[in-house]
Amino acid sequence: MFSYWEKKNFLKYDVLVVGAGFVGLSTAIHFSRKHPKSKILILEQGVFPSGASTKNAGFACFGSLTELLDDFWHMTSEEVLELVNKRYQGLQKIRKEFGDQPIAYRPNKGFELLAEEQLTCLDRMDEINRFLKPVFKKPVFSLVKKKKSFGFSEQIKAIVQNDYEGELDPAQYLQELWREAGKRGIKILTGTPVERIDQESGAVFARNTFSDSLIEFQANQVAICTNAFSKKLLPDLDLEPGRGLVMTSKELDFKIPWKGTFHLDKGYVYFRKVGNRLLLGGARNSDFEGEKTLEAQVNPKIKA
Numbered sequence: 001m002f003s004y005w006e007k008k009n010f011l012k013y014d015v016l017v018v019g020a021g022f023v024g025l026s027t028a029i030h031f032s033r034k035h036p037k038s039k040i041l042i043l044e045q046g047v048f049p050s051g052a053s054t055k056n057a058g059f060a061c062f063g064s065l066t067e068l069l070d071d072f073w074h075m076t077s078e079e080v081l082e083l084v085n086k087r088y089q090g091l092q093k094i095r096k097e098f099g100d101q102p103i104a105y106r107p108n109k110g111f112e113l114l115a116e117e118q119l120t121c122l123d124r125m126d127e128i129n130r131f132l133k134p135v136f137k138k139p140v141f142s143l144v145k146k147k148k149s150f151g152f153s154e155q156i157k158a159i160v161q162n163d164y165e166g167e168l169d170p171a172q173y174l175q176e177l178w179r180e181a182g183k184r185g186i187k188i189l190t191g192t193p194v195e196r197i198d199q200e201s202g203a204v205f206a207r208n209t210f211s212d213s214l215i216e217f218q219a220n221q222v223a224i225c226t227n228a229f230s231k232k233l234l235p236d237l238d239l240e241p242g243r244g245l246v247m248t249s250k251e252l253d254f255k256i257p258w259k260g261t262f263h264l265d266k267g268y269v270y271f272r273k274v275g276n277r278l279l280l281g282g283a284r285n286s287d288f289e290g291e292k293t294l295e296a297q298v299n300p301k302i303k304a
């Protein structure tokens with residue numbers, strides 16, 4: 001039961017955003033910049049944003065050599081270039097807006113480790129560098145000469161370096177977005193899962209976990225920024241979740257002898273150093289079917 005004042009002040013919005021990940025927060029901020037007087041609310045189901053944005057590997061990347069070559073199998077070359085351009089320009093905008101230090105961005109370069117069966121991709125490296133020239137002006141990929149300096153095993157036959165890749169702390173970046181949203185007067189309610197949206201009336205029904213009841217919000221526009229969970233709110237959507245796993249080791253008592261972001265297997269497997277821990281993730285391609293799920297659990301096959 002809400003008071004007159006609560007109903008008047010807390011339930012009606014120009015825009016209501018569902019989900020407070022990178023996409024939800026950015027959507028709210030950009031809308032607010034265009035319409036500074038608008039009332040904007042973000043509803044987030046977790047006690048803090050609890051999706052991929054704060055669980056990912058923090059690679060500031062746009063595609064490794066084998067990943068881009070793989071993209072050509074299911075996209076036109078114009079689409080591949082546009083995707084790389086958007087990812088790279090997006091990263092530059094983020095860095096410009098928030099600064100490198102607040103998001104812990106480090107331009108440490110990316111490296112792709114190639115086993116024997118992937119060496120053929122090197123034949124196309126110059127071609128891909130020429131293809132990417134409109135975006136980067138200079139060659140992106142080059143062959144690392146002294147692979148031994150990294151200390152990887154003999155299974156690794158070559159290493160491709162990407163001069164434009166970096167790494168960041170994704171939750172620090174999210175906090176910057178959160179701070180910016182706060183500065184703009186955007187309200188964020190956490191622990192408030194949206195259960196249903198009535199597109200005709202603009203009613204958004206969220207669970208009030210405090211009183212275990214439904215609250216009805218009203219909005220002129222609703223932005224659903226719930227990533228893989230979107231099908232719960234829009235059941236007709238043609239969308240399948242692709243869960244991922246990122247693990248970090250304990251603080252190691254020896255020094256990890258390299259820095260940068262590392263990829264294997266078309267970008268499906270990745271690792272980096274975080275402090276002196278090893279972050280290791282991906283491998284969704286070893287169980288595509290098992291990872292088409294919204295369950296927040298560890299896939300033992302992938303962990304192994």
Ligand SMILES: Cc1cc2nc3c(=O)[nH]c(=O)nc-3n(C[C@H](O)[C@H](O)[C@H](O)COP(=O)(O)OP(=O)(O)OC[C@H]3O[C@@H](n4cnc5c(N)ncnc54)[C@H](O)[C@@H]3O)c2cc1C
Nearest residue numbers: 019021022023045050051052053056057058059194227244
């Ligand atoms: C394991 C893994 C590793 C990754 N590594 C990288 C990487 O290194 N570099 C990179 O660039 N990208 C990486 N990504 C991809 C990147 O993290 C995502 O593309 C990005 O975070 C998507 O942001 P989002 O806002 O769309 O989704 P999310 O961050 O998932 O945000 C969706 C939000 O909606 C909320 N929500 C869901 N349903 C509801 C509801 N009904 N009501 C209210 N709130 C709801 C969720 O709690 C969540 O906070 C990785 C992804 C995964 C899964």
